[in-house]
Amino acid sequence: MAKTYVPVMLAIATAFAIHAAETGLTHPVLPQSEWQLNLQEIPESGGKYNAEADRLIALPLDELKKQVRTAAARIRSVDERAGDYEDAANVLAYRALQEKNEDYARRALWILYLIAEQTRDIFETRPTFFNPGTTISPSVYAYDKLHDSPAWKHLPADARKTVEEWYVRSSWSLLRSLAQTGKLVNMMPHAIQRGTGTALVLNSPELMRGWIGFCDRFLSPGQFLSDGIYEDFSPSYHYQVMNHLRPAMFNFEQFRDPPGYRDLVYGLKLDGTYSFRDRWPLYELAARADDSLRFPDNRLIPLGDTHCPPSADEAPGTGPTRNLEFNHAGHFSLNHGSGAAQQQLHLTFAPILHGPPYGGGHAHMDNLGLILYGAGSDWLADAGYAAYADGFGSTDKYFHHTVRSHNTAFAWDRSAEPYRNRDQKPSRSRLLAYEDGSGSAGNLRLLEASSPGDAADKVALRRRLLLQIAVDDAACYTLDLFRLKGGEVHESYLRQTEDEPCTRTTDAPLKAETGTLKEILGPKRGSDYNNYLHFFREVKSADGSRPLNYEWRGNDSGNRLNVFLNPVPGSVSYFATIPNLRLYKFKNPRREDGGRAIPFGKLRGDHLTRTRPVSRDELTVFGALYEVIRKGEPAAVTSVDWFQDGGAIAVTVTGKMGTDLIYSSDDTAVRTVGTMHFSGPLAVVRRTSSGEVQWVYTRGGAWVKGDGFLAAGKPADRLGVVGLPPGRQPAAEQISGNELLVNAPPEKLAGLDGRWIYPELSDGSGYGVKVVRVEPHGTVSRLILANSPVFRADGKSTRVYMLGKEYTFPGTPEIDIAWPSFVSKDHLKDGTPPVNTRLEFSKVAKTSPAFASVEFLKKQGWRVNRGADSDEAFSVRSRINPFARPIHPSAPLLQLWNNGKQGTPEAVYPFGPLPSGSIRTSLGTAGVQNQGAVLRLNAGNSPLLELRLNNNTDGEIRLGDKVIRFQSASRFLKPQNFDLRWKDASPDKQGLLTVKSGSTVLCADEPFAQPGIPDRFSLTVGYDGAANRGLLAGDTVISNK
Incomplete structure (x- = not known):
C-alpha cells in the first residue's frame, strides 16, 4: 500500500489535498500549522527561540550535529526535550520557507533526525499533570513545513522514516499513558489537539483512531454535564478545554483514510462524510456553551476560577444577549435592555457541593449565588480567579472561593462541621421557576431555585427567588427574596463591584466596631465558620431589624447601585472591607514608597454581611431590592416598603413606573396588603400613580383581588x-x-x-x-x-x-x-377582547366523519385542532390578543383550565352563559348536498348547543334535551347563513338563545340551562353523516357582543 500524506490546513478546507510522494504531488506549505498542533505562534514564539536559531545558523554544521547528539543522549523518556533545539528547528523551518533558504531547512531536518535517531529505543513517557501534550515533540511543525523540502537529500536515506517513527512512538506512548489515567483533567485537550494534529500530518489512520478512542472517553458525561458545561464549573477552564477541542475537531474532520485502508477497530471510513459531531453530541453542547458564557461586554462570566479583567478591557454591548439556560450545571440568567444599557442577572445552583467550607478545586461555593450586571460592570460581583501565578498565596486564593465572597446566603451549624466531609456530594439543587419575559410582554422575568445541601448540613430550606421587573425599555430593578430554615446562624452576603473602588452612602446610623469580623463574631461560633473572617476589616454595624438603604457609587465611572434591605428581626448588618481581586490582579498602577506595587489586601472593596442567630425551626427571609443606575440618570425606584407575615412577604415599590406590589408566600392563606387581597405563591400588580391597574402577574394558582378586579391563575x-x-x-x-x-x-x-x-x-x-x-x-x-x-x-x-x-x-x-398568568389593563375591567376571532373554513369532500375545533388557551389565543380527516379544512385568519384572559368576577362565567376543580376562580374568556355573546357562521358548501354539517358549542366534553343540517331540507337546534327543528325551501344546496346570539338570564341561571337564518327567526330567547364548570370551552365544526359532501364554507366569527 502506497504511503500517503495529508498536509495541515488552517482554514481553506476546499484546498485540502492528499500528497503521495510517488505521484509527484507538491505539498502546499502554510505558515500556521501550529494551530492544529497546539504550538505557540511562529515566529512570534519569543526572542528565546529566535536567538537560539540565530546561534545554530552561525555554527558549523558538524558542530551543530555534535551539540544535538549530546543533548539527545541525555533523554530517558519520550516526554523529555532536547533543550531548545526542537523549538529552534521550528523557527529554522519557518525562516527556510519565508527566505527560501535551503541551508536553514537542512539544519532543521538534521536536528529532527538526530534527536529521533538517538531516542529510537525509548518508548516510555512520564506526562506531567499540567501539560500532557508536551510528550509529542513540537518539531512536528518543522516536519510538516519541510515535508517536500529538497534538503532531505542531504540526510541519510532512512531519515524521513526515522523522524516519522519518532512522532508515532511519542503519540502511542502518550495514548498508552492516558489510557492508564484514572482521572481526566482539563489539560487533556492539549494532548488531544497535538495528537490529532500529528496524526493528520503523518496521515496515520491508526493514530487517528487512537485519538478517537480517547475522545470517546473524554467527550462523555464523565467530564461534561449534560448541558455541555465542563466539570470545573469555570468559564475560563471551559474555554481552555474548548480552545483545544475546536482545532482537534478540525483535525478529525479534515483527515482522510489512505486508499485501501480498512478499519478493523471501529469499522469507520474517514472520507469526509463521517460525522464526528454526531459521535460526540456533548461537543456541540460544549461549543455552544463556550460561545455564551460571557457578559454583555464580552468578558467571561466570573464563575469559579475564571479570569475576568475589569470592564474597560472589553467593548460594551458586544457580547451575547440571550438568556443562559444550563439546567444540569445549574446556571441561568435574565436579560433586560440592549447595548451598553443592558442589564443581566445570574443565578447559580450547582448540583454538587464545592468551594469552602466544603473543598477546593476550580469551583467556588457560589450555590444560589447572584451576579448582577449593569452599566458595564457586575455591581454584585463574583471576583473570579485568584491564581497562584498571579502572586496569590493559598490563604489569599481560597478566600475568594468561600461562601462569604459570593452574593448568597448560608445557614451555619456547629454540629454540621466539618463541612469538608461533604465536598463533591450532591447539593440537592433544583430549579423551581423560570420566566424569560416572553409571557409578560417583557414586563417581568423571574428565577427561583433551591439548594439545601447535603442532609448533614442540617438545612431544611435554602431557596432564592429573583424577580427582574421592567420600569421601561432601558431601566429595571431586581427583587431578591432568600429564605432559610435550619441551622444555628443565618447569614446573607453582598459584595460590591470588583471593577473599581466604590464609595458607600447610607442614611442609616452605623456603629464603628473594634477588630475584624473574626474577633466580633468568631468566638461565638464554630471553627469552619471562623475561616477567613480575619479578612473583614474596618467593620461598621447597623440594626438589621430596621429597613436599611444604601448606595455603592463607582469612584471612576460615577455609576451606582442602590440597595434596599428588608427588616429582619434579631439580625445585625455589618459593613466591612475585603481584598479586591481584580484591581490587584489586572490594574495595580498605584505604587508605595520604594516603587513596589501595592500588595494584596491593601486594595479593598466593600462587603455586607447580615447575620441572625436562630433556633433550628426558625425561618428567615432576607429581602433586598437592587437598581443599577448610570451616571447622570435619576433613580427609577424612589421608595420600598416591606410587609412580612410568617413566610409571606409583600413589597411595595414606588417610582417612575408608578407602584408595584409584589406578594410572595409559602402558603395559601389570604392576606390583605393595603386595599388588595392576596393568596398563593406569587402575584405582582402594577398601578399608575393614580391607582389604575396596568397589569397583573400570578403564578401557581395565586390570586389577587382589588377594587373592581380579580386576577387569578390556574392552580399548579x-x-x-x-x-x-x-x-x-x-x-x-x-x-x-x-x-x-x-x-x-x-x-x-x-x-x-x-x-x-x-x-x-x-x-x-x-x-x-x-x-x-x-x-x-x-x-x-x-x-x-x-x-x-x-x-x-x-x-x-x-x-x-x-x-x-x-x-x-x-x-x-x-x-x-x-x-x-399575565393580564394587561385592557382585560381587567369588562372582559371584552380587543378583536373578534375569525375562522375561515375551506371546502372539503369527505365520506367519513371529520371534525375541527378551536379552544381558547392562555397566552396563546385560540388553538386550532385539526381532525384526522380534515387537515386542510380551515385556517385561522386572525387571533385575539394573546394576553386576553379577561376577568368578570360578578358573573357566573365559564372557568377555563381548572381541570374540573371548583376552587379558586381564575382568568376566563367571557363566552357561553355570559351577559351576551354571538356566533355568525354559514353552514354548507354550494352545489352539494349538505346533510350532516354541524356546529357545536361545547362546555367541557358536553355540547352546550348544537346546530345541525340533517338532510336536504331539515335542520335542528339542540339545547340539552330540547330539540328545535326547522326547514328550508332551498334544499341546503348552498351555504346557509346563521346568526346565534345569547344572553344571560341571571339570577335564574339560564341562558336565552336566539337563532336566525338570514331574516328568518328559528328560535327567540329560548332558555337553556347553565352548564357545570367545564375543563375547557371550545367550538367544534364538521360533519358526521356518511353521505355528507360538504363542510363549513365562509367565515365563522365568535364575539362576546
Whole structure:
C-alpha cells in the first residue's frame, strides 16, 4: 500500500489535498500549522527561540550535529526535550520557507533526525499533570513545513522514516499513558489537539483512531454535564478545554483514510462524510456553551476560577444577549435592555457541593449565588480567579472561593462541621421557576431555585427567588427574596463591584466596631465558620431589624447601585472591607514608597454581611431590592416598603413606573396588603400613580383581588413521570434522551408547549426542562423536550449520571407545572377582547366523519385542532390578543383550565352563559348536498348547543334535551347563513338563545340551562353523516357582543 500524506490546513478546507510522494504531488506549505498542533505562534514564539536559531545558523554544521547528539543522549523518556533545539528547528523551518533558504531547512531536518535517531529505543513517557501534550515533540511543525523540502537529500536515506517513527512512538506512548489515567483533567485537550494534529500530518489512520478512542472517553458525561458545561464549573477552564477541542475537531474532520485502508477497530471510513459531531453530541453542547458564557461586554462570566479583567478591557454591548439556560450545571440568567444599557442577572445552583467550607478545586461555593450586571460592570460581583501565578498565596486564593465572597446566603451549624466531609456530594439543587419575559410582554422575568445541601448540613430550606421587573425599555430593578430554615446562624452576603473602588452612602446610623469580623463574631461560633473572617476589616454595624438603604457609587465611572434591605428581626448588618481581586490582579498602577506595587489586601472593596442567630425551626427571609443606575440618570425606584407575615412577604415599590406590589408566600392563606387581597405563591400588580391597574402577574394558582378586579391563575399541577419511552433508555455513559412519559392525557397538558417544567427527585433535587410539544402515548403523554432531563427513570427508580458517578434514587420523579398568568389593563375591567376571532373554513369532500375545533388557551389565543380527516379544512385568519384572559368576577362565567376543580376562580374568556355573546357562521358548501354539517358549542366534553343540517331540507337546534327543528325551501344546496346570539338570564341561571337564518327567526330567547364548570370551552365544526359532501364554507366569527 502506497504511503500517503495529508498536509495541515488552517482554514481553506476546499484546498485540502492528499500528497503521495510517488505521484509527484507538491505539498502546499502554510505558515500556521501550529494551530492544529497546539504550538505557540511562529515566529512570534519569543526572542528565546529566535536567538537560539540565530546561534545554530552561525555554527558549523558538524558542530551543530555534535551539540544535538549530546543533548539527545541525555533523554530517558519520550516526554523529555532536547533543550531548545526542537523549538529552534521550528523557527529554522519557518525562516527556510519565508527566505527560501535551503541551508536553514537542512539544519532543521538534521536536528529532527538526530534527536529521533538517538531516542529510537525509548518508548516510555512520564506526562506531567499540567501539560500532557508536551510528550509529542513540537518539531512536528518543522516536519510538516519541510515535508517536500529538497534538503532531505542531504540526510541519510532512512531519515524521513526515522523522524516519522519518532512522532508515532511519542503519540502511542502518550495514548498508552492516558489510557492508564484514572482521572481526566482539563489539560487533556492539549494532548488531544497535538495528537490529532500529528496524526493528520503523518496521515496515520491508526493514530487517528487512537485519538478517537480517547475522545470517546473524554467527550462523555464523565467530564461534561449534560448541558455541555465542563466539570470545573469555570468559564475560563471551559474555554481552555474548548480552545483545544475546536482545532482537534478540525483535525478529525479534515483527515482522510489512505486508499485501501480498512478499519478493523471501529469499522469507520474517514472520507469526509463521517460525522464526528454526531459521535460526540456533548461537543456541540460544549461549543455552544463556550460561545455564551460571557457578559454583555464580552468578558467571561466570573464563575469559579475564571479570569475576568475589569470592564474597560472589553467593548460594551458586544457580547451575547440571550438568556443562559444550563439546567444540569445549574446556571441561568435574565436579560433586560440592549447595548451598553443592558442589564443581566445570574443565578447559580450547582448540583454538587464545592468551594469552602466544603473543598477546593476550580469551583467556588457560589450555590444560589447572584451576579448582577449593569452599566458595564457586575455591581454584585463574583471576583473570579485568584491564581497562584498571579502572586496569590493559598490563604489569599481560597478566600475568594468561600461562601462569604459570593452574593448568597448560608445557614451555619456547629454540629454540621466539618463541612469538608461533604465536598463533591450532591447539593440537592433544583430549579423551581423560570420566566424569560416572553409571557409578560417583557414586563417581568423571574428565577427561583433551591439548594439545601447535603442532609448533614442540617438545612431544611435554602431557596432564592429573583424577580427582574421592567420600569421601561432601558431601566429595571431586581427583587431578591432568600429564605432559610435550619441551622444555628443565618447569614446573607453582598459584595460590591470588583471593577473599581466604590464609595458607600447610607442614611442609616452605623456603629464603628473594634477588630475584624473574626474577633466580633468568631468566638461565638464554630471553627469552619471562623475561616477567613480575619479578612473583614474596618467593620461598621447597623440594626438589621430596621429597613436599611444604601448606595455603592463607582469612584471612576460615577455609576451606582442602590440597595434596599428588608427588616429582619434579631439580625445585625455589618459593613466591612475585603481584598479586591481584580484591581490587584489586572490594574495595580498605584505604587508605595520604594516603587513596589501595592500588595494584596491593601486594595479593598466593600462587603455586607447580615447575620441572625436562630433556633433550628426558625425561618428567615432576607429581602433586598437592587437598581443599577448610570451616571447622570435619576433613580427609577424612589421608595420600598416591606410587609412580612410568617413566610409571606409583600413589597411595595414606588417610582417612575408608578407602584408595584409584589406578594410572595409559602402558603395559601389570604392576606390583605393595603386595599388588595392576596393568596398563593406569587402575584405582582402594577398601578399608575393614580391607582389604575396596568397589569397583573400570578403564578401557581395565586390570586389577587382589588377594587373592581380579580386576577387569578390556574392552580399548579403535579404529574408523575412514568419513565422514558421504550427503547429510549440510554446507557450510563450517554446523554439521556430528550423525552419523558408522564401520567396525564395530552388534553390536560394543553398550553404546555414552549414552557419550562420542574421535575423533582425523591431527595428534593431536580432539573428544569423545556417542553417542545406534547404527544399522545397510549393513555399517557410523551413530552418532547428541548434539553436533557438529566435523570433516567424506569418507573421504579431514578438514576442520575454526573461527572463519572451514578446516583440512584428510589421512586420516580414528579413534575411541577406552575401555570403563570399575565393580564394587561385592557382585560381587567369588562372582559371584552380587543378583536373578534375569525375562522375561515375551506371546502372539503369527505365520506367519513371529520371534525375541527378551536379552544381558547392562555397566552396563546385560540388553538386550532385539526381532525384526522380534515387537515386542510380551515385556517385561522386572525387571533385575539394573546394576553386576553379577561376577568368578570360578578358573573357566573365559564372557568377555563381548572381541570374540573371548583376552587379558586381564575382568568376566563367571557363566552357561553355570559351577559351576551354571538356566533355568525354559514353552514354548507354550494352545489352539494349538505346533510350532516354541524356546529357545536361545547362546555367541557358536553355540547352546550348544537346546530345541525340533517338532510336536504331539515335542520335542528339542540339545547340539552330540547330539540328545535326547522326547514328550508332551498334544499341546503348552498351555504346557509346563521346568526346565534345569547344572553344571560341571571339570577335564574339560564341562558336565552336566539337563532336566525338570514331574516328568518328559528328560535327567540329560548332558555337553556347553565352548564357545570367545564375543563375547557371550545367550538367544534364538521360533519358526521356518511353521505355528507360538504363542510363549513365562509367565515365563522365568535364575539362576546
